[in-house]
Amino acid sequence: MPRLLLLLLLSALVPFGAHAQSVALSGVAGGKALLTVDASAPRFLSPGQSHQGVKLLATQGESATVEVNGQKQTLRVGDAPVSVGRVLPPSGGAQRVVLTADGQGHFMPPGQINGRAVQFMVDTGASQVILSESDARRINLSFEQGQPVRVSTANGNATGYSVRLSSVKVGDVLAYDVAAIVLPQAMPFVLLGNSFLTRFQMQRVNDQLTLEKR
Numbered sequence: 001m002p003r004l005l006l007l008l009l010l011s012a013l014v015p016f017g018a019h020a021q022s023v024a025l026s027g028v029a030g031g032k033a034l035l036t037v038d039a040s041a042p043r044f045l046s047p048g049q050s051h052q053g054v055k056l057l058a059t060q061g062e063s064a065t066v067e068v069n070g071q072k073q074t075l076r077v078g079d080a081p082v083s084v085g086r087v088l089p090p091s092g093g094a095q096r097v098v099l100t101a102d103g104q105g106h107f108m109p110p111g112q113i114n115g116r117a118v119q120f121m122v123d124t125g126a127s128q129v130i131l132s133e134s135d136a137r138r139i140n141l142s143f144e145q146g147q148p149v150r151v152s153t154a155n156g157n158a159t160g161y162s163v164r165l166s167s168v169k170v171g172d173v174l175a176y177d178v179a180a181i182v183l184p185q186a187m188p189f190v191l192l193g194n195s196f197l198t199r200f201q202m203q204r205v206n207d208q209l210t211l212e213k214r
Contacts, residue, residue: 023054025064025075033064074145096212097171107209112169119189126193129180136182143182168196175199
């Protein structure tokens with residue numbers, strides 16, 4: 001067998017569309033990508049080829065760029081799940097979470113983005129979830145593939161990246177396909193903005209904030 005770079009590592013699962021179609025990048029070999037669509041048998045695709053609605057655009061190193069329903073996404077072997085398009089959450093799961101304010105009146109719940117641990121701060125003034133590039137790299141979020149956006153910060157204007165998060169978890173509640181912005185400056189926590197919060201009815205009583213799914 002010729003020398004092939006076959007990287008059969010942890011799969012990067014990508015849920016697509018209203019039927020939660022999933023695509024797994026299991027490896028890259030000789031310019032081809034080994035993809036598994038839903039529960040079908042794995043198949044090697046060359047750039048330009050399609051399988052069950054998933055088109056392979058290109059491969060590079062340990063990554064592959066695919067297109068589904070006109071939307072592009074770069075997958076990396078071993079990355080945490082990412083999403084493209086509208087995702088329906090699975091049935092079941094917690095419907096609400098109760099947060100308690102700290103001594104300064106801030107709600108600082110630990111949580112997860114794409115299954116990776118982060119420290120949140122609830123910010124109803126933020127339109128989206130906002131995280132730093134350092135946090136994005138730590139959780140293996142491929143933010144460079146997002147849409148560049150100009151944002152105004154306390155330190156002046158900066159260029160960030162608009163991305164979609166596969167999942168955001170606080171306590172036992174989950175939200176899927178959440179809009180976020182990655183900023184270059186360092187931040188001590190991730191701002192939990194309205195792209196997540198508006199999925200819930202919010203009620204504050206004294207030092208407790210209840211988020212209940214709409």
